[in-house]
Amino acid sequence: MIETNDPAIWRNFLPWPGAETHKHARGRLGVVSGRAHQTGAARLAARAGLRIGAGVVRIYCPPDAVAVIAPAIEAVMLTPFASAEALAREVEEMDAVVVGPAAGLDEATVANIQALASSGAALVIDADGLSVFKGRSAELFALLDRDDVLTPHEGEFERLFPGLLHRGRVAAAAEAAERAQAVVVLKGAETVIAAPDGRLRINRNGSPWLATAGTGDVLSGMIGGLMAQRMDSFDAACAAVWIHADAADRFGPGLIAEDLSETSPVSLRALWMAVRQG
Numbered sequence: 001m002i003e004t005n006d007p008a009i010w011r012n013f014l015p016w017p018g019a020e021t022h023k024h025a026r027g028r029l030g031v032v033s034g035r036a037h038q039t040g041a042a043r044l045a046a047r048a049g050l051r052i053g054a055g056v057v058r059i060y061c062p063p064d065a066v067a068v069i070a071p072a073i074e075a076v077m078l079t080p081f082a083s084a085e086a087l088a089r090e091v092e093e094m095d096a097v098v099v100g101p102a103a104g105l106d107e108a109t110v111a112n113i114q115a116l117a118s119s120g121a122a123l124v125i126d127a128d129g130l131s132v133f134k135g136r137s138a139e140l141f142a143l144l145d146r147d148d149v150l151t152p153h154e155g156e157f158e159r160l161f162p163g164l165l166h167r168g169r170v171a172a173a174a175e176a177a178e179r180a181q182a183v184v185v186l187k188g189a190e191t192v193i194a195a196p197d198g199r200l201r202i203n204r205n206g207s208p209w210l211a212t213a214g215t216g217d218v219l220s221g222m223i224g225g226l227m228a229q230r231m232d233s234f235d236a237a238c239a240a241v242w243i244h245a246d247a248a249d250r251f252g253p254g255l256i257a258e259d260l261s262e263t264s265p266v267s268l269r270a271l272w273m274a275v276r277q278g
């Protein structure tokens with residue numbers, strides 16, 4: 001069944017902090033950064049993950065990126081890793097991990113995703129983490145669990161599922177989730193969210209102000225932030241897509257990716273009030 005992505009469907013599953021909670025109990029999100037000259041995307045994702053309620057957010061970066069990232073973060077924490085094996089050890093405490101934004105199109109990214117797949121964390125895979133598997137998508141699909149999330153724009157989707165978009169975006173996303181056995185978020189003006197169990201939603205509050213660099217990185221952090229709080233991955237993806245667009249719409253002209261994390265609390269407050277009022 002195809003549904004419109006209406007907040008009424010997932011609003012009551014949004015994670016809010018209870019009186020006795022603490023930061024680790026709220027959920028821990030990891031974000032894997034690219035090399036020293038490619039760290040902005042991870043920082044955008046990490047900040048978005050914090051804003052949407054993950055209690056602890058940590059960026060994992062190659063050693064050469066520490067000096068770049070450390071002065072550019074506050075509440076987000078930082079851990080360097082020198083190899084894929086080290087990354088796998090370091091993320092063991094994480095509930096969810098975002099990988100791919102500005103990760104680099106090389107074998108190190110493949111090795112990092114392989115290592116992350118063997119950890120207990122649910123994964124959000126975006127950008128280079130998808131594109132690097134062009135022509136070898138079966139290798140990626142073999143690593144995925146059903147609660148992992150792929151977030152391709154149409155270019156990235158075509159690299160993983162060549163020719164599938166000819167069936168139309170909705171049918172293509174549904175088939176992609178079936179093939180990948182993971183949640184697929186096919187981004188665009190009307191983002192389609194598909195789960196491997198057949199759930200399928202179309203997001204209709206899309207905002208053209210989102211057509212600016214880095215907004216996809218923010219979305220991956222929002223999805224990961226909700227997953228870290230143990231929201232079901234499909235509902236987390238649906239909620240994040242809607243909140244992301246609502247935040248963009250509230251900001252409007254002049255929006256850049258950085259603004260989304262600052263405006264999303266207004267969207268979250270409106271949802272929180274609606275839940276409290278029953």
Ligand SMILES: NC(=O)C1=CN([C@@H]2O[C@H](COP(=O)(O)OP(=O)(O)OC[C@H]3O[C@@H](n4cnc5c(N)ncnc54)[C@H](OP(=O)(O)O)[C@@H]3O)[C@@H](O)[C@H]2O)[C@@H](O)CC1
Nearest residue numbers: 039040041100101102103127128153154155156213214217
């Ligand atoms: N602050 C930072 O650090 C940021 C870092 N970023 C990082 O930069 C890297 C490159 O990211 P990317 O998304 O620009 O590049 P990528 O997918 O390799 O190729 C783009 C080509 O794909 C095609 N294309 C088709 N449909 C499309 C669509 N719907 N939306 C977009 N493209 C579409 C289109 O081809 P065309 O249609 O022009 O032939 C286009 O030329 C990546 O690592 C990312 O994480 C960014 O997130 C920004 C902020």
Ligand SMILES: Nc1ncnc2c1ncn2[C@@H]1O[C@H](COP(=O)(O)OP(=O)(O)O)[C@@H](O)[C@H]1O
Nearest residue numbers: 187188189206207208210211213214215216217
């Ligand atoms: N015209 C549009 N209308 C609505 N949403 C859009 C539009 N253009 C882009 N978006 C949204 O903006 C985000 C762009 O993500 P992406 O292409 O991955 O950007 P980046 O790689 O620069 O972060 C997606 O969430 C997409 O759905």
